[in-house]
Amino acid sequence: SVAADRCGGSTSYATVTKGDDELFRYYMPDEDDKKLVDELTAKYPTAMPYFFTQDPDYITVKERVAKHTVDGLPAEGIATIGIAVETLRVAEYLTPILQEQLK
Template identity: 60%
Template sequence: MPPTKQGSVLMGFNKNVAKFSTKTMAAAAKGGIVTFVHNNNYTKDQLGECFERNSEGMLKNMAIHELALLVTFYGVTTDTIAEVVADKEYSSCQTLVGPSSGKEFTDFDKLKFTIKTKEGKQVSVAADRCGGDDSVGIVTDETTGKETFRYSMPDEEDLANIPGLEKRCPGAMPYFYVQDPDYATLKERIAKNCFDGTPAEGVATIDVAVETLKVAEYLTPLLQKQLLG
């Protein structure tokens, strides 16, 4: 990945610099297939409101951070994708009524898929609106499918910081407390880049963001068709 030049438009995809993702990719450099898992802590009865408020859809909302990882580090673009396969046993696509508008919204509440690129790279993404409040990086052996590495966000260090953050900033969504250290890293790298041109390692640029949105728009109908027929 080329270094970020001073003056580039930089984006706030914090998972590009998060411990769980960077450590997972480092482990996979020795061999293995990566799966990025993203969980939110909605309850089933909140999904209608969730679908309505995030009507752009899961891939342009919740899982956009994982897609940014794929674009930044795996060379995934609409032109390089060779194959996309949904995990039908894991995934779920529903049409629910939004409580405010009374309109129907079709979206994924759970989704897992694997992308293979024309260059032979393979990476998977899993997202679950009702799966909890963490993100996980997993590496599996390419031959046996056995898990060889796992790292979660928050880790023990992050968990220890949460009570203090809750006291300082009460009422925030839980994921802001969980991801606070990664947002701090992101802001530090962007600030240094603006100040003296230090390369903002791993930070997504506006070009990455645009391509990420294109990938999300490309994948959404394709995966819905695989799941709904």
């Protein structure tokens, strides 16, 4: 089975188990990300720290969208409105199915 816990704040983890045996556990932020979070927290003490764990991803998204704005070419790896709509359709389809399985 797979489970995740956001734990509140900027920490979360996911585990994969088989029976009672834990096969894998991933923490976010990992050790490298924790260093970045500490640096950004010191630099921007009034900002919400949960943004810092995804700071590199935000930078990538902003750069790709800005490039698209300049050259008009598709933004590599960035979801379009069409992809977003289809993703929501999948989520709406799966929600009652998953809710039933969680009972």
